């Protein structure tokens with residue numbers, strides 16, 4: 001049994017059902033789960049470790065719902081900087097075809113280090129290329145060292161150029177191999193229990209890189225084992241045109257046709273969805289990973305997030321791959337979600353003083369997406385809020401800093417409105433993985449060197 005007492009928290013954002021925010025609060029943690037929250041005289045007298053967080057804001061660890069860790073190796077690549085999604089992909093596929101198992105390990109640790117420093121405690125990743133003997137196992141093993149919870153999506157591409165798909169034939173696999181490997185990974189790694197550190201997700205890449213048959217068979221396999229399904233959907237107008245031409249349906253209707261609706265499904269992006277499609281998500285329980293940075297970077301559009309929330313759709317935040325965002329800063333991404341929703345509201349044409357003007361997304365609504373929302377999207381009820389019995393996953397930021405000066409009347413708003421900060425403390429399952437702003441699980445300067453060497457090799461061929 002190990003215990004941790006966190007005391008004197010200036011502002012504790014619980015994100016519980018009442019959305020309580022507590023002042024001068026304390027948390028007692030036992031074996032990775034929260035035992036009690038409240039006044040110091042309600043806590044046990046002793047603990048194996050005591051952490052004083054006077055002057056800090058604490059909130060639930062952020063949940064990242066969409067990423068491609070390997071893309072940290074190809075940030076800001078010339079030729080992709082000003083491209084739309086399809087041209088961006090066509091430029092990057094041949095570079096990604098050179099990725100090795102060691103590259104997967106290095107990029108996983110880079111992405112998770114950045115995520116951890118930006119407040120993330122649970123990350124999903126979508127790996128859909130397995131060149132040169134790479135396996136999802138490489139990612140899972142490398143992630144264990146950093147200490148974040150991982151939802152590893154076994155991605156896939158089977159529809160090569162010669163079959164009318166977008167990727168070159170050299171980076172696609174046979175559907176038989178994809179399904180066999182998916183089953184092996186679930187049986188080897190998937191842990192559905194409370195406090196789980198690794199879950200497996202089945203995730204054919206997108207409508208334009210796999211066949212309908214692989215979508216159907218992946219859904220069948222996932223449901224046999226009770227694992228989740230994930231893919232990109234309705235990201236761009238080009239994708240909508242592709243689906244209409246190839247399948248005779250809009251992207252969401254195509255998902256319905258291949259059995260990809262339900263509480264076990266979440267989609268990345270959903271920029272180009274109409275009201276009926278949002279209602280279908282609400283009726284069937286499909287979740288959405290909102291990736292505002294990537295949508296802005298690629299000029300894809302603005303996802304109607306407030307309309308989704310108004311209908312009760314679960315929405316989480318995702319940084320998306322680091323070749324279309326060039327950053328894995330989840331707190332920054334959360335702030336972008338708030339600001340981009342406001343741009344969307346402004347585009348409605350209504351004056352801010354009109355009674356029926358669309359509402360502006362608030363700081364607290366946005367933080368809810370990144371915590372409770374992300375947990376719901378990933379199908380987890382043991383994370384996303386700080387309550388007795390839930391996982392002890394939390395982050396803390398020292399309020400006494402230049403970026404927050406003048407905003408301390410509302411520390412929650414400061415964390416979202418002011419320049420996005422790195423966290424000073426990150427705790428996952430009661431284990432401290434960031435202390436005084438430093439990652440305790442990785443030699444970061446040494447790792448940066450390794451990463452840059454790998455990235456240069458990939459780019460130069």
Ligand SMILES: [Zn+2]
Nearest residue numbers: 232268320321
């Ligand atoms: Zn993506």
